[in-house]
Each structure stands twice: as C-alpha cells, then as structure tokens.
Amino acid sequence: MEICGYQFKEFLEKIKGFHGSTAPGIIIGGLMIDLAQRNLPPGEFFDVISETTACLPDAVQLLTSCTTGNGWLHLVDHGKFALTFFEKENGRGVRVFVDSAKMKKWGEVKAWYFKDKPKKEQDFDLLVRQMEEAGDGLFSLEEVTVNLEGFQKVKKGKTGYCPSCGEAYPLSHGKVCRRCAGDTPYLKV
Amino acid sequence: MEICGYQFKEFLEKIKGFHGSTAPGIIIGGLMIDLAQRNLPPGEFFDVISETTACLPDAVQLLTSCTTGNGWLHLVDHGKFALTFFEKENGRGVRVFVDSAKMKKWGEVKAWYFKDKPKKEQDFDLLVRQMEEAGDGLFSLEEVTVNLEGFQKVKKGKTGYCPSCGEAYPLSHGKVCRRCAGDTPYLKV
Numbered sequence: 001m002e003i004c005g006y007q008f009k010e011f012l013e014k015i016k017g018f019h020g021s022t023a024p025g026i027i028i029g030g031l032m033i034d035l036a037q038r039n040l041p042p043g044e045f046f047d048v049i050s051e052t053t054a055c056l057p058d059a060v061q062l063l064t065s066c067t068t069g070n071g072w073l074h075l076v077d078h079g080k081f082a083l084t085f086f087e088k089e090n091g092r093g094v095r096v097f098v099d100s101a102k103m104k105k106w107g108e109v110k111a112w113y114f115k116d117k118p119k120k121e122q123d124f125d126l127l128v129r130q131m132e133e134a135g136d137g138l139f140s141l142e143e144v145t146v147n148l149e150g151f152q153k154v155k156k157g158k159t160g161y162c163p164s165c166g167e168a169y170p171l172s173h174g175k176v177c178r179r180c181a182g183d184t185p186y187l188k189v
Numbered sequence: 190m191e192i193c194g195y196q197f198k199e200f201l202e203k204i205k206g207f208h209g210s211t212a213p214g215i216i217i218g219g220l221m222i223d224l225a226q227r228n229l230p231p232g233e234f235f236d237v238i239s240e241t242t243a244c245l246p247d248a249v250q251l252l253t254s255c256t257t258g259n260g261w262l263h264l265v266d267h268g269k270f271a272l273t274f275f276e277k278e279n280g281r282g283v284r285v286f287v288d289s290a291k292m293k294k295w296g297e298v299k300a301w302y303f304k305d306k307p308k309k310e311q312d313f314d315l316l317v318r319q320m321e322e323a324g325d326g327l328f329s330l331e332e333v334t335v336n337l338e339g340f341q342k343v344k345k346g347k348t349g350y351c352p353s354c355g356e357a358y359p360l361s362h363g364k365v366c367r368r369c370a371g372d373t374p375y376l377k378v
Contacts, residue, residue, distance in 0.1 A: 058258025069247030079359035144375045169270035186333045
C-alpha cells in the first residue's frame with residue numbers, strides 16, 4: 001500500500017523522524033490525505049484545514065506543501081479527525097473525516113480513537129495493521145465551501161521600533177509591541 | 190558554517206523541501222535555533238515558543254523535535270522574530286531575538302526585515318550571504334521564565350457521538366460538536 005507516493009513502512013519512518021514517535025493519529029492522517037488528494041475539486045492551489053490540533057497537522061506538513069510557517073495549513077480546534085483541502089480562490093473543497101459508523105468494523109482503531117481502553121492496553125501493532133487494511137474504509141467525504149473570510153493572510157504592514165523595548169514589531173499592533181503592552185508569555189521574576 | 194549539524198547549503202535545501210521556497214525567515218530561524226541550543230538552561234525537555242506565525246515555526250519544526258502536531262511548538266502572535274526554548278517543568282528558558290541595533294550592520298538583512306524596499310528589488314543572494322556571514326551577530330539573548338499556565342496541554346477528555354451530525358467529538362465541547370453549534374469554517378450552500 002502507498003500513501004502519497006510512500007510505501008507504508010517508509011511513511012512510518014518519516015513520521016517518527018518528524019513527530020518524534022509513530023503516532024497513530026499521523027498514520028490515519030496519511031490515509032486521509034491520500035484519499036483527499038484523489039478527490040480534489042478543480043483547481044491548482046489548495047490550502048488545508050485540520051479540525052484538530054493534535055497529530056493531524058503533522059501529517060499534513062509531512063505529505064503536502066502546507067505548513068504552519070507558510071500559512072497554508074489552518075487549524076480549527078474542533079477536536080475532530082477531519083481535514084479539508086480547499087481551493088484558495090473560490091473556497092471549494094473536499095472534507096475527509098473519520099466516519100464513526102465505518103470505524104466500528106475495526107475494533108482496535110475504534111478503541112484507540114474513543115480511548116475505550118488505556119494506552120498501555122492497546123495493541124499498537126494490531127492498530128497499525130488495521131489502519132493499513134482499512135485504507136479508505138475508515139472515512140467519508142463531503143463537498144464543502146470554505147468561508148474564505150476566516151482564512152485570508154493578514155498583511156503584517158509596516159515594521160517599526162517599539163519605543164519601550166527597542167525591538168522591531170508590526171506598527172499595526174499599536175503604540176508599543178504586544179509584550180510591552182502587557183500581553184506576555186513570560187513572568188516577571 | 191553549520192546550522193544544527195547541517196552544512197549551510199544542505200540546510201537551504203531542507204528548507205525548500207519542507208516550506209516550498211528558501212524563505213529568508215527560515216534561514217534566520219536556523220541561526221537563531223543554533224544559538225539557542227548552545228545556550229539552553231539546565232534541563233532535559235524543552236518546548237519552543239515562536240513569537241511570529243510566519244516562517245519561523247517551520248525552522249523550529251525542521252531543526253528541533255517540536256512540531257505543531259505534537260504540541261511542543263507554541264505560537265504567540267507578536268509579529269517578532271524571537272523564539273524561546275523553555276524547560277517544560279519549571280519554565281526557565283532562553284529567548285533569542287533579532288536585535289534591531291545589531292541588524293544595522295547588515296544592510297540587506299535590515300532591508301528585508303523592515304521591508305525597506307520591495308521584494309523584487311531585494312538581492313536574495315546578498316541577503317543569504319549576509320545572514321551566513323552575520324551568524325550569531327544578528328541576535329541577542331535573554332533569560333526568561335515562561336508562565337506555564339498558558340502552555341499546558343489540555344486533555345481532550347472523553348469522546349462521544351454528536352447527536353446532530355453523528356461525528357465523534359470531545360464531549361467537553363458541549364451537547365453537540367462545535368460545528369453543529371454554529372462555529373463552522375464552512376458556508377451553507
């Protein structure tokens with residue numbers, strides 16, 4: 001079986017190299033991407049929405065040209081294993097999602113997805129084998145049109161020096177940079 | 190010159206393969222990561238904060254074990270080329286940031302960073318050469334302590350079936366999934 005041009009085992013190695021472990025969520029993501037790419041609507045340039053922040057974004061980054069840093073991968077925090085490839089200009093897209101009804105046939109996949117048993121009781125090899133055997137069989141497809149308003153690249157605009165800290169920042173953020181305005185991830189120590 | 194164990198030219202190839210183009214923001218990101226890793230506080234496991242959503246996250250994903258999908262890469266949308274490696278348990282970290290004062294010595298880097306001239310007038314080869322020559326010379330370091338409250342992994346909790354669409358979703362999201370509750374990236378057509 002091939003996933004986006006990679007042999008299945010080769011894909012598992014790629015996952016480990018990038019993500020740090022052979023996460024089942026990325027394996028299933030690879031299957032979803034392969035299916036989506038065989039069912040794209042007409043168009044040349046596609047962005048991707050991942051409807052979960054866990055694992056699935058890394059499958060997208062490994063197998064498509066859409067990454068966090070180039071802005072073509074978008075996250076929607078719905079906690080769902082679903083992803084949408086959509087044409088940038090008109091928003092027409094295909095959504096691939098894990099179909100709960102279809103999953104019932106694959107017990108170990110269902111147990112993993114629904115956390116029916118603790119991780120240490122899950123059979124990883126069986127899980128991977130079931131995913132490989134299931135292939136497209138875990139998913140359904142849906143035609144969607146994306147509301148492009150929420151996914152436009154915002155131009156950063158002019159860059160200037162923050163009068164408070166001296167660092168460069170987007171002037172559109174205000175009179176001082178966001179950190180100096182109090183929105184900081186760091187503690188005062 | 191080496192960046193995190195890669196020869197400079199090899200790193201440029203890696204960037205293109207992952208990000209789609211040899212984005213200057215990722216080259217400079219590589220230099221920042223290399224510097225940060227030589228100045229880590231004591232500790233074993235580090236997460237990374239990128240203070241911009243553009244380009245820099247991809248440098249982190251290429252050169253460290255922190256990715257969007259494994260949750261060890263965090264984005265703070267401050268529009269700043271700055272990144273922080275912090276120890277997961279105690280929040281102690283090192284922040285590397287582009288130092289405006291130091292950048293003045295490198296005209297093409299400054300022109301690119303501040304968009305002093307349009308992209309087509311920028312000299313890409315000179316820009317890359319200046320980055321390579323500058324090495325650590327574009328940055329300063331700052332010891333920080335991260336407010337860990339903002340960067341804890343949120344457990345998804347139990348998964349169930351949405352009574353409206355039938356898809357699996359985190360029950361903590363409410364009685365129906367977020368999409369069925371009206372928070373959707375898709376248009377009704």
